[in-house]
Amino acid sequence: MDIIIDGSNGATHPTVWIMEKKKSINTLEWIRRIRDQQAKELEGKSNSEIIEYCRSASQALRRDLNIPDSSTASGETQADAEMR
Numbered sequence: 898m899d900i901i902i903d904g905s906n907g908a909t910h911p912t913v914w915i916m917e918k919k920k921s922i923n924t925l926e927w928i929r930r931i932r933d934q935q936a937k938e939l940e941g942k943s944n945s946e947i948i949e950y951c952r953s954a955s956q957a958l959r960r961d962l963n964i965p966d967s968s969t970a971s972g973e974t975q976a977d978a979e980m981r
Contacts, residue, residue: 939947959966 939950942950956966958964
């Protein structure tokens, strides 16, 4: 049995979850598969094409999670501005 203490909800007392042990997920293998798939999709692309691919993926994720778009009028995101 696992005991998980979650203090991320901002409460003064963390939430405690008691869970039965689940099957382990090999996250490293999962991440490697994603990396390899992206490498195939981006093979031979220019730097600007790779940046656009990442930007599009980020925007799609924000849209799926209902996170407001943080881009400026020029289309530059806060992360883009910080990278300069």
